[in-house]
Amino acid sequence: MRVYLAPMEGVVDHLMRDMLTRVGGFDLCVTEFVRVVDQKLPHKTFYRLCPELHNDCKTPSGVPVKIQLLGQHPEWLAENAMTAVELGSPGVDLNFGCPAKTVNKSKGGAVLLQYTQQLHDIVYAVRQAVPAHLPVTAKIRLGYEDKSLAIDNAVAIDEAGxxxxxxxxxxxxxxxxxxxxxxxxxxxxxxxRLPVIANGEIWNHDDAVRCMQASGCDDLMIGRGALAMPNLARHIRGEEAPMAWQDLSQLLIDYSGYEIFGDKGRYYPNRIKQWCGYLKRQYPQAETLFSNIRRLQKADEIVNVLRQSAHL
Incomplete structure (x- = not known):
């Protein structure tokens, strides 16, 4: 069984990847998407979204990180895929699933699921550009407005290599x-013929079991579920019970001081408030925490509230 950490734009950055992979249970992370339009991007763009490139493209705890690209032009995606692997990414992932309106309006992400041939052409161009020993993977949804092209799209991606x-x-x-x-x-x-990884609505061990039974997949990708329960990867493997609130509070406190690759999480106050929206699904204490920190702007003030709420 493999468990992947999903790419979540604006949420799962390198600091979050560091924290969740320290908790453990993940085999691979995928970055937030690198937006490709009509040019070859500078190296700094890749390092900004994937500073793990400075560490053999692994998180500090040793979990591999793969760069994800999003765009519509096969030739430019291929050019930037070459840059990604030249810089050290262990392969390239292609985003055909992002549902964001701003992304879809510019013909990226899930909107491409309406155009089976274009999916094929993108995957084929990137596959030709990336050395054969490195994987070219894709993430899709079942369709744009309906599921009528779900099978055709998957077959096209498979046939493209x-x-x-x-x-x-x-x-x-x-x-x-x-x-x-x-x-x-x-x-x-x-x-x-492809190995298929199931994703969507996996919040606990029982969900994971039902998903694997219904999908026929042995491997899973989790995103929102891991934010709602940081040790979800270990939990669905049967290795741990859901993380206790006191342990989670200590994790949130530790997160305030994380510094990797020279970046110390400048957005900690806003990120913790955002995170509470996910945590409240599993922890009723998160609702109270959010109420107590919603007006706070300094990390040390939020840390004090966390210590009080968990009696640390």
């Missing part, structure tokens, strides 16, 4: 509303 496919089991229109249609992932597995 992809190494692996992550499937978020909802359409763009369905967003993040439950349920996730894990049974559709099984349909995709039946018609492709």
């Amino acid at each position: 992809a190494s692996e496919l992550v499937v978020h089991a909802r359409t763009k229109t369905e967003g993040y509303r439950p349920p996730a249609y894990w049974d559709w992932i099984k349909k995709i597995k039946a018609v492709t």
Whole structure:
């Protein structure tokens, strides 16, 4: 069983990847997307979104990090894929799943699921550009407005030479509303040769078991679930019970002082407030915490509240 940490734009940056991989249970991380339009991007763009490139493209705890690209032009995605692997990324991931309106309006992410041939052309161009021993992977949703092209899209990605496919089991229109249609992932597995990783609506061990049974997948990608329960990867492996609130509070305190690759989390106050929105799904204490810190702007003030709430 492999467990991947999902790329979440504006949330799972290198500091969050560091923290969650320290907790453990992950086999691979994928970066927030590098937006490719019509040019070869400078090296600094890749280092900004993936500072782990300074560390053999691994988090400080040793988990590999793969760079994800998002765009619509095969030739420019191929050019930038070459840059990513030349800088040290252990392969390239292609984003065909982002549901954000701003991204879709500029013809990136999930909007491409309406154009099967374009998906094929992008994957093929990137596969030709990236050395054969490195994987070219893709992440898709089941469709844009409906699921009518789900099978065709997966087959096209397979035939273009992809190494692996992550499937978020909802359409763009369905967003993040439950349920996730894990049974559709099984349909995709039946018609492709690709290793398939299931993603969507996995919040605990029981969800993981149901997902694997319905999808036929042994491997999972988790995102929001890992933010709601930081040791979810270990929990779904059966290694740990859900993290206790006191331990989680200490983790949040530790997060305030994280410094890797010269960056010390300048946005800690806002990030903790954002994080509470995920945590309250698993921890009722998170609602109270948010109420107590919502007006605070300094990290040390938030840390004091955390210590009090957990009696640390």
